[in-house]
Amino acid sequence: xxxxxxxxxxxxxxxxxxxxxxxxxxxxxxxxxxxxxxxxxxxxxxxxxxxxxxxxxxxxxxxxxxxxxxxxxxxxxxxxxxxxxxxxxxxxxxxxxxxxxxxxxxxxxxxxxxxxxxxxxxxxxxxxxxxxxxxxxxxxxxxxxxxxxxxxxxxxxxxxxxxxxxxxxxxxxxxxxxxxxxxxxxxxxxxxxxxxxxxxxxxxxxxxxxxxxxxxxxxxxxxxxxxxxxxxxxxxxxxxxxxxxxxxxxxxxxxxxxxxxxxxxxxxxxxxxxxxxxxxxxxxxxxxxxxxxxxxxxxxxxxxxxxxxxxxxxxxxxxxxxxxxxxxxxxxxxxxxxxxxxxxxxxxxxxxxxxxxxxxxxxxxxxxxxxxxxxxxxxxxxxxxxxxxxxxxxxxxxxxxxxxxxxxxxxxxxxxxxxxxxxxxxxxxxxxxxxxxxxxxxxxxxxxxxxxxxxxxxxxxxxxxxxxxxxxxxxxxxxxxxxxxxxxxxxxxxxxxxxxxxxxxxxxxxxxxxxxxxxxxxxxxxxxxxxxxxxxxxxxxxxxxxxxxxxxxxxxxxxxxxxxxxxxxxxx
Amino acid sequence: xxxxxxxxxxxxxxxxxxxxxxxxxxxxxxxxxxxxxxxxxxxxxxxxxxxxxxxxxxxxxxxxxxxxxxxxxxxxxxxxxxxxxxxxxxxxxxxxxxxxxxxxxxxxxxxxxxxxxxxxxxxxxxxxxxxxxxxxxxxxxxxxxxxxxxxxxxxxxxxxxxxxxxxxxxxxxxxxxxxxxxxxxxxxxxxxxxxxxxxxxxxxxxxxxxxxxxxxxxxxxxxxxxxxxxxxxxxxxxxxxxxxxxxxxxxxxxxxxxxxxxxxxxxxxxxxxxxxxxxxxxxxxxxxxxxxxxxxxxxxxxxxxxxxxxxxxxxxxxxxxxxxxxxxxxxxxxxxxxxxxxxxxxxxxxxxxxxxxx
Numbered sequence: 001x002x003x004x005x006x007x008x009x010x011x012x013x014x015x016x017x018x019x020x021x022x023x024x025x026x027x028x029x030x031x032x033x034x035x036x037x038x039x040x041x042x043x044x045x046x047x048x049x050x051x052x053x054x055x056x057x058x059x060x061x062x063x064x065x066x067x068x069x070x071x072x073x074x075x076x077x078x079x080x081x082x083x084x085x086x087x088x089x090x091x092x093x094x095x096x097x098x099x100x101x102x103x104x105x106x107x108x109x110x111x112x113x114x115x116x117x118x119x120x121x122x123x124x125x126x127x128x129x130x131x132x133x134x135x136x137x138x139x140x141x142x143x144x145x146x147x148x149x150x151x152x153x154x155x156x157x158x159x160x161x162x163x164x165x166x167x168x169x170x171x172x173x174x175x176x177x178x179x180x181x182x183x184x185x186x187x188x189x190x191x192x193x194x195x196x197x198x199x200x201x202x203x204x205x206x207x208x209x210x211x212x213x214x215x216x217x218x219x220x221x222x223x224x225x226x227x228x229x230x231x232x233x234x235x236x237x238x239x240x241x242x243x244x245x246x247x248x249x250x251x252x253x254x255x256x257x258x259x260x261x262x263x264x265x266x267x268x269x270x271x272x273x274x275x276x277x278x279x280x281x282x283x284x285x286x287x288x289x290x291x292x293x294x295x296x297x298x299x300x301x302x303x304x305x306x307x308x309x310x311x312x313x314x315x316x317x318x319x320x321x322x323x324x325x326x327x328x329x330x331x332x333x334x335x336x337x338x339x340x341x342x343x344x345x346x347x348x349x350x351x352x353x354x355x356x357x358x359x360x361x362x363x364x365x366x367x368x369x370x371x372x373x374x375x376x377x378x379x380x381x382x383x384x385x386x387x388x389x390x391x392x393x394x395x396x397x398x399x400x401x402x403x404x405x406x407x408x409x410x411x412x413x414x415x416x417x418x419x420x421x422x423x424x425x426x427x428x429x430x431x432x433x434x435x436x437x438x439x440x441x442x443x444x445x446x447x448x449x450x451x452x453x454x455x456x457x458x459x460x461x462x463x464x465x466x467x468x469x470x471x472x473x474x475x476x477x478x479x480x481x482x483x484x485x486x487x488x489x490x491x492x493x494x495x496x497x498x499x500x501x502x503x504x505x506x507x508x509x510x511x512x513x514x515x516x517x518x519x520x521x522x523x524x525x526x527x528x529x530x531x532x533x534x535x536x537x538x539x540x541x542x543x544x545x546x547x548x549x550x551x552x553x554x555x556x557x558x559x560x561x562x563x564x565x566x567x568x569x570x571x572x
Numbered sequence: 573x574x575x576x577x578x579x580x581x582x583x584x585x586x587x588x589x590x591x592x593x594x595x596x597x598x599x600x601x602x603x604x605x606x607x608x609x610x611x612x613x614x615x616x617x618x619x620x621x622x623x624x625x626x627x628x629x630x631x632x633x634x635x636x637x638x639x640x641x642x643x644x645x646x647x648x649x650x651x652x653x654x655x656x657x658x659x660x661x662x663x664x665x666x667x668x669x670x671x672x673x674x675x676x677x678x679x680x681x682x683x684x685x686x687x688x689x690x691x692x693x694x695x696x697x698x699x700x701x702x703x704x705x706x707x708x709x710x711x712x713x714x715x716x717x718x719x720x721x722x723x724x725x726x727x728x729x730x731x732x733x734x735x736x737x738x739x740x741x742x743x744x745x746x747x748x749x750x751x752x753x754x755x756x757x758x759x760x761x762x763x764x765x766x767x768x769x770x771x772x773x774x775x776x777x778x779x780x781x782x783x784x785x786x787x788x789x790x791x792x793x794x795x796x797x798x799x800x801x802x803x804x805x806x807x808x809x810x811x812x813x814x815x816x817x818x819x820x821x822x823x824x825x826x827x828x829x830x831x832x833x834x835x836x837x838x839x840x841x842x843x844x845x846x847x848x849x850x851x852x853x854x855x856x857x858x859x860x861x862x863x864x865x866x867x868x869x870x871x872x873x874x875x876x877x878x879x880x881x882x883x884x885x886x887x888x889x890x891x892x893x894x895x896x897x898x899x900x901x902x903x904x905x906x907x908x909x910x911x912x913x914x915x916x917x918x919x920x921x922x923x924x925x926x927x928x929x930x
Contacts, residue, residue, distance in 0.1 A: 004585075068911060168636050322920075380765075416664075445623070448794075455661065455663060457659040457660075457661055457663035458663045460619075460622070460624045460650070460657065460659065460663065461657070461659060461663040461665075462665075462676070462719070463624065463649070463651050463653075464622050464623075464624070464650050464651070464653070464655055464656060464657040464722075465623075465649035465656075465676050465677030465721065465722075465725060466651045466652075466679060466725060467651055468649065468651045471651075475676070476665055476667075478664065478666050479667045479668075480665075
């Protein structure tokens with residue numbers, strides 16, 4: 001989802017004192033952002049009566065096994081599809097290969113819950129596929145023939161694999177491109193065939209990147225609510241919702257969430273570990289453009305189908321189904337408050353993107369200025385939200401804001417004798433802060449890598465030319481960061497548009513977004529009536545995919561350009 | 573006192589002490605050079621002067637006004653000091669064009685300032701790049717933009733960090749000369765850091781030689797070149813002929829005859845250093861030359877033609893005719909004696925120095 005680039009304060013940037021407005025601001029922001037997670041742990045420690053032992057006796061082991069099975073299944077599925085297509089597209093040449101390079105990313109635009117609704121609609125008993133089978137075979141009832149049940153653990157694995165494999169594809173492809181062809185050629189001259197070279201050289205070299213991709217996929221799997229809820233697969237997320245809403249036990253939910261955090265910590269550790277390894281897996285700086293192996297016709301077809309299937313199933317088919325529904329039922333959707341839901345989605349996402357950018361830039365700049373070693377740790381803690389499932393965050397936020405509301409209310413009552421009631425809980429503030437906590441790492445990471453482009457002496461130059469820290473930020477850093485900030489804002493915006501579990505828990509009463517609207521209608525088996533809204537979410541999701549492929553194409557061109565163009569003057 | 577005064581500066585990064593009680597003065601209207609090998613702390617000194625690094629111990633005055641004091645932690649931030657700094661990597665802002673880069677530090681863009689910038693751009697031959705962005709400029713052009721940017725806010729003093737090190741060797745001399753002329757025209761006080769002694773000699777009114785965090789010698793180029801206080805300073809300008817021996821009667825015996833070292837007591841060991849270019853050479857046996865101090869005869873052993881000069885090895889008898897020694901001599905390129913030729917060598921006493929040997 002993001003690069004949690006691990007880089008400490010830039011050396012030689014003019015430093016501010018260890019305790020400054022920047023440092024205190026960072027500490028404050030980090031504490032507020034980490035508060036939801038801390039609250040979950042705090043509530044979980046409270047005695048919850050019999051709930052916990054009840055949970056342990058009944059559902060806990062099932063939740064753990066189902067969640068593990070789901071994560072493993074999706075992990076393996078995305079690994080095979082992502083790595084396989086990345087390898088074919090990078091190393092082989094066949095008709096359509098250029099298009100697949102970016103087209104394989106597109107399923108990323110579709111939220112897992114949307115694709116789940118579509119396939120359920122297609123494959124369930126009353127759907128067109130089974131209907132066709134019944135017609136053709138002359139079957140009367142369900143018992144007369146066998147057909148798999150899409151609303152199952154296997155179905156959930158398939159759905160999530162179809163839309164999450166691009167994470168692995170993206171990172172694996174980047175790793176394959178970075179590998180020096182020379183290494184592969186060396187392997188070939190040493191007597192290994194193309195297949196053996198792939199398994200003995202290319203795959204081990206790309207392992208850290210692929211592992212990062214898979215761990216990101218697993219984080220997304222843990223986060224998912226819409227699919228597992230719809231398929232009634234009992235994972236942690238559905239368990240938390242169940243305990244929270246049906247058993248009405250916040251502390252029980254918090255205890256489940258805490259167990260879930262253990263999963264998260266393992267995944268983060270895995271991701272960080274592999275990211276560190278990545279540095280050592282650069283084979284050589286001598287990178288030559290990969291010529292590519294031209295496939296003979298039969299194999300070219302096989303490669304074409306291998307690449308076309310994920311795009312077909314992950315994007316084209318669901319988009320076509322949604323499109324045809326939308327054409328037929330758009331008036332129903334428009335009458336069902338579509339515009340107000342769209343407006344809600346846009347406003348909330350824009351507000352969250354704005355806040356996330358401001359905070360992200362503040363944290364990144366403060367790290368650059370700061371010299372206190374604890375600042376770095378504190379800022380990274382603040383950006384950890386990306387790994388924490390939305391349901392867990394949502395519970396934390398609800399509890400944290402409830403605490404603040406009670407505190408303010410109590411204080412106001414005792415001092416002025418007036419009750420303020422709930423100020424934050426159940427308002428758009430709660431939803432927005434949920435989005436910010438979860439997606440801050442996107443803007444923080446972008447701001448950090450953007451700031452790395454500003455050399456330390458540029459800071460010094462601005463300072464000696466009469467600009468203070470804030471003015472330097474405004475006149476040098478921000479203009480240079482503009483591009484990466486805009487991209488990050490867009491990414492946060494789109495992720496907020498797609499977000500479901502936090503929105504469901506945190507939204508005010510009678511308040512809906514596009515995502516909750518689609519979720520609600522699809523749960524009521526009314527997908528066609530919500531198709532336009534689902535299509536809108538998918539369309540929004542395509543924007544970052546386009547951006548991503550554009551950035552990749554651009555960076556490759558500039559890489560090659562830097563090699564061929566002679567330096568303007570030798571002295572540099 | 574006008575100009576920049578840095579008093580008793582000490583500075584450490586962690587446990588590593590990079591400046592050990594350094595005091596320097598850069599007078600107004602003059603060009604002062606900090607000369608020393610890399611890692612001697614000269615860039616740190618510049619950063620301290622600019623306020624980019626907090627003073628740990630010592631004081632800094634600018635135009636007689638205290639700007640930083642290590643004891644009281646008093647420090648005027650860099651943006652309030654009125655000091656211009658040109659970075660070794662130029663640090664041009666990639667998002668601003670040439671003019672906007674230069675104008676960055678000008679608080680109040682009057683017509684006078686605008687005209688100054690336009691004129692300076694013309695003067696340095698980069699007027700046609702006025703609206704270009706830094707990445708399309710050559711290294712030399714970037715260097716000039718960086719110089720103008722540092723000068724545009726009319727700083728009290730201009731600090732230059734290795735200003736020519738990023739340039740091609742073939743262009744360096746020309747750009748160095750242009751820069752010097754331009755700086756003299758501007759009349760600004762300059763403190764420059766370099767590791768190139770020739771550059772320091774060429775540019776500076778005043779040279780401060782530093783070695784591992786300490787000032788070794790400060791003085792005019794003439795003083796530094798002709799009156800070095802230590803072998804380190806003398807050797808900055810190239811390898812030398814070194815003779816070692818015990819001081820007797822206030823003299824040290826060398827192949828070129830006894831060299832007087834009155835400052836060192838008899839019985840102690842001393843070294844005598846003679847510059848390669850300070851040794852002259854005439855062919856044959858020249859009696860008049862031999863009558864001067866520091867002269868002897870020898871045979872040419874090796875000749876290396878270097879272009880502008882030639883490098884010779886001359887085998888001469890050792891002190892008091894005992895043993896043999898090889899002298900390294902630099903002579904103008906046109907003079908190229910045959911191998912084995914008999915020559916008379918005699919040293920310019922101003923280019924021979926004696927120091928105690930520790």
